[in-house]
Amino acid sequence: MSAHESKPLPPVDLSVPSADGIVRVTFLPENKSVEFPFGSLPYEGHGEPMSFLDVAENYDIFLDHACGGVCACTTCHLHIKAGASGISEPEDKELDRMETAADIQLNSRLGCQAIIEKPGAYVVEIPKWNRNYVQEGKPVAGAPARDYGNIAE
Numbered sequence: 001m002s003a004h005e006s007k008p009l010p011p012v013d014l015s016v017p018s019a020d021g022i023v024r025v026t027f028l029p030e031n032k033s034v035e036f037p038f039g040s041l042p043y044e045g046h047g048e049p050m051s052f053l054d055v056a057e058n059y060d061i062f063l064d065h066a067c068g069g070v071c072a073c074t075t076c077h078l079h080i081k082a083g084a085s086g087i088s089e090p091e092d093k094e095l096d097r098m099e100t101a102a103d104i105q106l107n108s109r110l111g112c113q114a115i116i117e118k119p120g121a122y123v124v125e126i127p128k129w130n131r132n133y134v135q136e137g138k139p140v141a142g143a144p145a146r147d148y149g150n151i152a153e
């Protein structure tokens with residue numbers, strides 16, 4: 001199994017609060033939760049370190065990031081449902097970019113720019129307009145072209 005093939009996520013007991021020093025992130029609508037000690041996550045190279053995109057990439061949870069996580073698109077748009085007080089304040093470049101996003105709300109952030117700054121429980125939701133793409137899945141890099149057989153001319 002390569003490092004980026006989907007693998008089962010370790011179970012998270014959502015019936016109890018996250019432990020001291022632990023970050024718990026739940027991604028909706030897929031309802032996938034992950035937990036890890038704060039400061040322990042290796043940087044996966046997409047978005048700001050400890051951003052929601054970085055967390056998603058570490059656990060093979062799909063969060064679109066067309067620009068690669070450099071604040072140049074809005075495909076990583078998230079709604080923060082819980083844990084906002086533990087997340088970095090948006091910088092001007094994120095605020096400027098968010099002005100171009102669809103379905104913007106008071107709890108909107110860019111997943112590649114919103115950084116988890118302390119242990120705790122976080123819940124983020126990928127907006128509706130982006131969910132169809134999630135359900136269809138992202139294209140597999142290097143997948144062979146579809147074979148249509150010989151077409152008579």
Ligand code: FES
Pocket residue numbers: 064065066067068069070071072073074075076077097110111112113
């Ligand atoms: S991935 Fe493009 S702005 Fe976040």
